[in-house]
Amino acid sequence: MKRVGVVLCGCGRFDGSEIHESVLTLLHLQRAGARPLCMAPDAEQWAVCDHFDGKPREGETRNMLHEAARIARGDVVALGALGAGDMDALILPGGTGVTRNLCDFKEKGAGARVRPELAALIREVHAAGKPIGAICISPVLIALVLGEKKPLLTLGKMNRSAEKASVHGARFVPCATESVVVDEENRIVSTPAYVTARHIGEADAGIARLVAEVLRRTE
Amino acid sequence: MKRVGVVLCGCGRFDGSEIHESVLTLLHLQRAGARPLCMAPDAEQWAVCDHFDGKPREGETRNMLHEAARIARGDVVALGALGAGDMDALILPGGTGVTRNLCDFKEKGAGARVRPELAALIREVHAAGKPIGAICISPVLIALVLGEKKPLLTLGKMNRSAEKASVHGARFVPCATESVVVDEENRIVSTPAYVTARHIGEADAGIARLVAEVLRRTE
Numbered sequence: 001m002k003r004v005g006v007v008l009c010g011c012g013r014f015d016g017s018e019i020h021e022s023v024l025t026l027l028h029l030q031r032a033g034a035r036p037l038c039m040a041p042d043a044e045q046w047a048v049c050d051h052f053d054g055k056p057r058e059g060e061t062r063n064m065l066h067e068a069a070r071i072a073r074g075d076v077v078a079l080g081a082l083g084a085g086d087m088d089a090l091i092l093p094g095g096t097g098v099t100r101n102l103c104d105f106k107e108k109g110a111g112a113r114v115r116p117e118l119a120a121l122i123r124e125v126h127a128a129g130k131p132i133g134a135i136c137i138s139p140v141l142i143a144l145v146l147g148e149k150k151p152l153l154t155l156g157k158m159n160r161s162a163e164k165a166s167v168h169g170a171r172f173v174p175c176a177t178e179s180v181v182v183d184e185e186n187r188i189v190s191t192p193a194y195v196t197a198r199h200i201g202e203a204d205a206g207i208a209r210l211v212a213e214v215l216r217r218t219e
Numbered sequence: 220m221k222r223v224g225v226v227l228c229g230c231g232r233f234d235g236s237e238i239h240e241s242v243l244t245l246l247h248l249q250r251a252g253a254r255p256l257c258m259a260p261d262a263e264q265w266a267v268c269d270h271f272d273g274k275p276r277e278g279e280t281r282n283m284l285h286e287a288a289r290i291a292r293g294d295v296v297a298l299g300a301l302g303a304g305d306m307d308a309l310i311l312p313g314g315t316g317v318t319r320n321l322c323d324f325k326e327k328g329a330g331a332r333v334r335p336e337l338a339a340l341i342r343e344v345h346a347a348g349k350p351i352g353a354i355c356i357s358p359v360l361i362a363l364v365l366g367e368k369k370p371l372l373t374l375g376k377m378n379r380s381a382e383k384a385s386v387h388g389a390r391f392v393p394c395a396t397e398s399v400v401v402d403e404e405n406r407i408v409s410t411p412a413y414v415t416a417r418h419i420g421e422a423d424a425g426i427a428r429l430v431a432e433v434l435r436r437t438e
Contacts, residue, residue, distance in 0.1 A: 012289035023242040030420040051288035069270035070231035201249040
């Protein structure tokens, strides 16, 4: 049974992991007979956002690991507890938490830094020749950590985020919502999901392909 | 385009709606070309539970509608704002929130009461001859509201909940996780999902069938 690390960072698109993208990742892994290994930083989220009115809520705090446990139904460990040797592949779902909790790209752009335990994991998995899947805004993490490898990535459309994230060498190309971009040399697969998806069906089509392409490269 | 009401009550299996069941419901509705109409009570959850250690968190409160917006990506309205005339069918995902937020079955058993706005909606949708889908523990809501119609329902296996919920007339039968029970006369479809599912793939199979059977009965 293939084991696939899935990095979460809360529960909700504004302050953590995008829920649909995360659940669809788990669904397609399970359908393919792979075992998801959910991980999230055991630390506070950047903020708590009200997903009904979109506003940050002053004075509230939530822990990324404990909130991610809602998506993972409790089957989640602290980011850093597992290394590249524990998994056959790594998948990074999206959500604003990616650019706020897992790195500070939203605030700092090209000068952003990725959480050290995640940067180390991405580097190790890549160095071991194991495939990585990056969904939605997560290709930014790959660009920040592996920029010098000139990874081929997509954020769906060419936008300001793609411009800023490409400064260190990553190459961004457009991609249809239901499709994926594959960097054969670096063994990295990316799909736009809710960067461009208009509904869950579109996001699902791209994530299904991403999971299949990632798993195929574990063989 | 068929419109299908989806009743949520928070975001997480211990204190609100089961996330996988809710997302899979939205996925299969969207794939079939139907439009989900998410609804949740604009009121406080029964509690806030930590989904990492399973414990209630003292002194914290969360609002069901605002938390459900995480699952619905903001596309959710207050329960009570829509009536049977606004939808072609109604689907009730599961989670402990169903028996704690939407009714007090967990505490009161057979003597439980369903939130009045939800009880009214279930009665109206049923009276209009429109189909209802009940996932996981949600058949309990049908048993409490429509017991005198002798609805045929499932909670997967025959357990204490099924015993207590059948007091007012509902008939519970066993059902495989990937399957559904259909009450043709009452136009009610139910599936066990995470009452018995061991993983998301099993829950998905049953929910896919439930959505298909519900939509077929809207024609």
